[in-house]
Amino acid sequence: MNLTLFVWRQKGPREPGRLEQYSAENISTEMSFLEMLDVVNEGLIRSGREPIAFDHDCREGICGTCSQVINGVPHGPQEKTTVCQLHMRNFKDGDSIYIEPWRAKAFPVIKDLVVDRSALDRVIQSGGYISVHTGGVPDANAVLVPKEDAEAAMDAAECIGCGACVAACPNGSAMLFTAAKVSHLTLMPQGKVEAARRVCVMTEAMLKEGFGNCGNHYECQAVCPKGISVQFIAKLNREFIKAALKAEA
Amino acid sequence: MQFLKSSIGRKIVMALSGLIMVLFVIAHMLGNASVFAGPDGINAYAAKLQGFGPFIWVFRLIMLSVLSLHVYFGILLTLENRAARPAAYTVKKDLRSTFASRTMIWTGLVIAVYLVYHLLHFTFHVINPGISSAVNVDASGRPDVFRMVVLGLQDLFTSFIYIAAVIASALHLTHGIQSAFQTLGGNNDRTFPVITKAGTIAAGILLLGYISIPLAVIAGVLKH
Numbered sequence: 001m002n003l004t005l006f007v008w009r010q011k012g013p014r015e016p017g018r019l020e021q022y023s024a025e026n027i028s029t030e031m032s033f034l035e036m037l038d039v040v041n042e043g044l045i046r047s048g049r050e051p052i053a054f055d056h057d058c059r060e061g062i063c064g065t066c067s068q069v070i071n072g073v074p075h076g077p078q079e080k081t082t083v084c085q086l087h088m089r090n091f092k093d094g095d096s097i098y099i100e101p102w103r104a105k106a107f108p109v110i111k112d113l114v115v116d117r118s119a120l121d122r123v124i125q126s127g128g129y130i131s132v133h134t135g136g137v138p139d140a141n142a143v144l145v146p147k148e149d150a151e152a153a154m155d156a157a158e159c160i161g162c163g164a165c166v167a168a169c170p171n172g173s174a175m176l177f178t179a180a181k182v183s184h185l186t187l188m189p190q191g192k193v194e195a196a197r198r199v200c201v202m203t204e205a206m207l208k209e210g211f212g213n214c215g216n217h218y219e220c221q222a223v224c225p226k227g228i229s230v231q232f233i234a235k236l237n238r239e240f241i242k243a244a245l246k247a248e249a
Numbered sequence: 250m251q252f253l254k255s256s257i258g259r260k261i262v263m264a265l266s267g268l269i270m271v272l273f274v275i276a277h278m279l280g281n282a283s284v285f286a287g288p289d290g291i292n293a294y295a296a297k298l299q300g301f302g303p304f305i306w307v308f309r310l311i312m313l314s315v316l317s318l319h320v321y322f323g324i325l326l327t328l329e330n331r332a333a334r335p336a337a338y339t340v341k342k343d344l345r346s347t348f349a350s351r352t353m354i355w356t357g358l359v360i361a362v363y364l365v366y367h368l369l370h371f372t373f374h375v376i377n378p379g380i381s382s383a384v385n386v387d388a389s390g391r392p393d394v395f396r397m398v399v400l401g402l403q404d405l406f407t408s409f410i411y412i413a414a415v416i417a418s419a420l421h422l423t424h425g426i427q428s429a430f431q432t433l434g435g436n437n438d439r440t441f442p443v444i445t446k447a448g449t450i451a452a453g454i455l456l457l458g459y460i461s462i463p464l465a466v467i468a469g470v471l472k473h
């Protein structure tokens with residue numbers, strides 16, 4: 001099939017960018033979206049032009065590196081699917097496709113579709129960890145975890161940190177990301193010790209990085225490739241209230 | 250004060266102040282309903298409220314502080330949120346957000362402006378003082394609120410503004426009520442759909458409750 005692409009091109013962080021039109025020809029429906037871009041890039045290189053820069057790594061939906069807003073939806077039209085796992089059968093011959101980078105103050109564009117997502121790393125560094133004693137490895141069953149807690153923690157831990165939640169949020173908020181990390185650690189007994197401090201410093205770090213505040217629009221859950229639920233944001237809020245009451249007492 | 254600097258802390262202030270005002274508009278609607286009992290209904294109700302004397306002012310000051318917090322943090326959060334996305338998308342699709350959720354700041358500002366007008370009209374009698382209940386009394390010598398409301402809303406333009414403001418409020422609440430519960434951590438997989446539906450139904454009941462009065466006046470059901 002043949003497609004018309006409108007792709008955001010931007011030479012560098014401080015350069016102005018704009019959408020440029022390309023045609024993608026002879027694309028097979030079996031290709032992934034990134035393979036389609038590879039084909040377009042090969043054409044660009046052959047004609048001596050600069051290929052489109054985009055982020056990718058595992059190409060199997062687990063690393064969270066790929067990041068493109070496709071026709072107005074982060075990761076494109078298929079629910080719970082990363083760009084690298086999105087296949088061209090989701091499009092029709094003759095379609096026009098708009099491809100833009102994640103847009104947020106906290107995610108400055110580095111080049112074309114590549115943005116700097118280190119802000120999420122700094123949110124993690126602020127409190128997304130647990131402190132343990134070093135030494136011998138503890139017995140596997142030394143700390144018992146109720147099944148429901150383990151399940152819920154695993155649901156939250158599915159977050160691959162791609163930042164689609166931020167890209168989709170009308171407020172550019174990283175609340176779903178932060179909520180997933182806080183919940184996954186706090187649900188486990190090892191993470192309970194630092195729960196109060198964690199929720200405060202991580203939400204503070206989020207704001208400091210220039211992310212917006214959550215407005216409960218729930219766009220984040222709709223685009224999350226792992227389908228992380230906004231219930232974790234409610235859990236984050238409960239953890240915050242608990243922490244605030246504890247600080248009062 | 251660390252609490253008020255935090256992203257969630259400020260949202261909690263928004264949620265609590267919002268819910269207090271929801272309780273107020275529910276009580277206000279129930280009080281208004283006494284207009285359907287004629288002058289003896291609403292005039293007696295108003296006279297009873299007046300009977301609280303200085304406590305009315307205590308109550309008004311509390312509501313004013315609650316409102317001020319809500320407006321202040323609402324504007325502050327909106328400005329911060331706008332700043333968090335300096336460059337707009339060329340194409341952006343909304344999947345879960347609603348018209349109501351995206352227009353909170355605008356419906357909020359409409360309500361704020363209307364509130365000033367509403368107070369100047371029916372509470373402080375600055376607008377249209379001729380029909381004021383401060384100067385007109387009913388047969389039993391009570392301030393004639395019934396006359397003021399009916400004559401005031403007989404003016405189509407006044408009714409139109411009233412109805413428009415009520416619609417803006419209802420939109421604000423369809424997002425606001427469920428949003429407040431989410432912010433206060435009251436949502437989980439079971440309660441979430443229930444609360445969302447209940448919020449929308451509550452907003453709908455308030456909408457009907459409030460617009461029934463101007464509609465009844467225009468239709469001539471309520472007349473002086």
Ligand code: FES
Binds near residue numbers: 056060084
């Ligand atoms: S490239 Fe790893 S998730 Fe898409």
